Amino acid sequence: MTAPQPRSTPSFDAAPLTDPVDPKAVSAFAAELKSRGASETSLSSVIAIVIMVLIAAITVPVLVMTVVSMFTSGETGIATIGLLLFGGAAFVGGVIGVVGWRRARETRYRLNRFALANGMSYEGRVASPSLPGMIFSLGSSRLSTDLVRGTRPRFVEFGNYQYTVRSGKNSTTYRWGYVAVKLDVPLPNIVLDAKGNNGFGSNLPASFQKEQRLSLEGDFDQYFTLYCPEGYERDALYLFSPDIMARFIDNAAELDVEIVDDWVFLYTQRKVSTLDPATWAWLFGAVGALITKFDQWARWRDDRLLLESPAASAASPVAPQEASDRLPFAPPAGLLLPPPGVAQQGRRLKRSVQWIPILFVIGIAAFWIWSRSL
Structure with missing residues (x-):
């Protein structure tokens, strides 16, 4: 669903969100975040990316040799096809991991520039x-x-x-x-x-x-x-x-x-x-x-605070009627008396209780029991 737009567009600088960025500046900002422990990339994510890259680095040469061997010998087999599929998946996974990691670093850099450009942090x-x-x-x-x-x-x-x-x-x-x-x-x-x-x-x-x-x-x-x-x-x-x-x-x-x-x-x-x-x-x-x-x-x-702490009423010299006279609208009685x-x-x-998730789980369990009884 498309988000409704405000009646008037606020004035703000959106250029840092889309302008080209300097890769060196992105790397420097990522190092700054890491030094103060504010980097979003977790250790497990880094390890996963490194593993995928290593697998891709190992399997790509093997794939090349396997393809050359297939064409020279004219023979293929299930093991060869499986190796090709595994190597291809590892390579694609490694590329996706690296691209995602670089994109996340660039996003953080852009958002930081956007915040600074608009007087924020x-x-x-x-x-x-x-x-x-x-x-x-x-x-x-x-x-x-x-x-x-x-x-x-x-x-x-x-x-x-x-x-x-x-x-x-x-x-x-x-x-x-x-x-x-x-x-x-x-x-x-x-x-x-x-x-x-x-x-x-x-x-x-x-x-x-x-x-x-x-x-x-x-x-x-x-x-x-x-x-x-x-x-x-x-x-x-x-x-x-x-x-x-x-x-x-x-x-x-x-x-x-x-x-x-x-x-x-x-x-x-x-x-x-x-x-x-x-x-x-x-x-x-x-x-x-x-x-x-x-x-x-x-x-x-909250007038109810007067019941919890009667002494609070003595802390304010403003009477309810006087308060109403000063405001452009009439507040509830005693509005300004409590703290x-x-x-x-x-x-x-x-x-x-949220019944819909419970009924859903009960329905799944009932279906499982019914299917087991057939």
């Missing part, structure tokens, strides 16, 4: 990133790669992420692209499940109890399913005012969204940090459209 890899989003606590071998970070007007991180889920002898690696935006204050855990990127059911790696589903006004429900903690419906309506809902519909309808602690995450099951200028234009446009509205979220306060934070019941959504 680049990091090759971060193992087990300490981010609170739903995808960052799953599986093992957690790894963020090709991180492009900006700090103005607020911290934003674009990255690719993967984790591995093991089940017995089998394992599956899941890959995501994400954008992480830092907020000014913690907010309730809210999830927007984008309907435009779903297949057979939600594509999110977690499911949530249906009692937490909240319907918003207008046509917002046609694009997103919103989940918020029970009792925080009024707060969600305050955070997702009509103008903010319009921004999400226009710019992020193909992205799943999670608000957790003082972060907003945009998720997609495609690479975010890429050499495709159109992808960066889309993402920069989406973030730029949303980030201008996040400032008003900094005014939100920044979220009460315990609003910090995380309640999860539910």
